[in-house]
Amino acid sequence: MVTQQDVADRAGVGRRTVSHVVTGFPHVSPEVRERVLRAIDELGYVPNRVAQQLRTGRSGVIGLTVPEIGVGYFGELGTLIVEEAAARGLGTLVAQTRGTRERELVEIERLLGLQPEGVILSPLGLTADDVAGVAARTSVTLIGEHFVGRERGGVAAPVAIDNAAAASEVVGVLASAGRRRVAYLGLDSDAAPRFDALRRQGARAGREVAGLEQVPDIPVRDYTWQDGYDAGREAARRATAGELDAVFCVTDEVAIGVMRALHDAGLGIPADVAVAGFDDIPEGRFANPRLTTVAPDKAELARRAVAAVLGEPVPTSAVPHRVLPREST
Structure with missing residues (x-):
């Protein structure tokens, strides 16, 4: 040795x-x-x-929790956070939580047992009291929308984009392309995580601003390609009946599944139905047709998250985003 x-x-x-x-x-x-x-x-x-x-008195590592490591968005963001920490001479311990409060608490406890210099949390189930308990033991930075506009145990505002504004902009892009009946595809509103609820809210606001009909949402069971495909069959039925001419999906994974279902139903994209997603994952950039989406500035999000967990000042404004019109609309 x-x-x-x-x-x-x-x-x-x-x-x-x-x-x-x-x-x-x-x-x-x-x-x-x-x-x-x-x-x-x-x-x-x-x-x-x-x-x-x-x-x-320093461990040389930070902790990071994400709901799903294998999901395109969290895979990209996690990689950027790891590299940002490495550029500062720090390692990153990554834990997958599946988005449940119970698993989030278990994985956070594992990370705290390794005495990290701080933890970056992307929660879907934690309460404000949970966050306060973690913050009493180490530096905490929140990323994502779970605590946007909510009490968060004295921890600084989450590092996140403005989901509602971004969703409204997507609907505006669809309206500018001549679409009049834009359906939103996301989880049932009672069970939806905060990011989904904000995107749904933004879609409705965007329809109102553009003077579009408030067509019924199409529910999805979860955020996988398969769930998108299943919901896409309902979208195809409604499109064939003249009830919609565009769909805005809560995530790119869902949108890709929807596009496959529309294709299998013999519908053209965007000739019959325009499709937009959210997150700008790699698969959407190379799909056929290429997927219109919202692109959060993931690199900036990673920079702010690492800086914040190390106690450095960061902007309090929302992380920038762009709407990227592509072939699917």
Whole structure:
């Protein structure tokens, strides 16, 4: 096992200098730091993080919880947060919660047991009291919409985009393309998570602003491609009956499933039905036709989330977004 003394001997410095380089101590000359880092690389030295934490009081890691690692949006955002933390010399411990309060609490407790320097939470079930309890033990930053406009246990406002405004803009794009009957596809309103409710609210506001008919929503069971496909069959039936000419879907995953169902029903996109989604996931960029969507500035969201959890000042305004009209509309 390679030790700090081995690295010190290779670099021609004292062991304390190696320790300073490993822990990020600023008062080391660039030339000496380069020699130590080269020796670390050549020898394959791995710092003992437990010992380092005892010496410095820092773990060198942050925690991140997301509902679904495999979902395109959270996969992209998680990667950006990991890389943003790495650029600051920090590791990231990632936990998947499936969006239930019980699992969120279990996974947060696991992360806290590793004494992270802070946690970034994307909750769907936590209460304000839950968040306050976590904040009493470590730095907490919230991302996403679950606590937008709600009490959140004294923690700063979530890092998030303005979902309602973005949804309203999408409907405006559809109206500008000549669509008059735009249906929203999302979870039943009583069971919908906050982000879904905000997007539904924005869609209704967008129809009102554009002077469009308030057509009935089409419910989905969940946010998978299969759920989108199942709801898409109902969208196809309504389109064939002349009840709608466009659908705005709560997520891109749902929209991609809908597009397949419309295709299987013999309907053209956008000739018969225009389709728009939300999140700008990679699959939507390469779908046929390419999917119109809302693109949150995920890189900015990641930057703000990591900065906030480290106690740095961040803008209080909503994270920027863009509506990207593509072939599906």
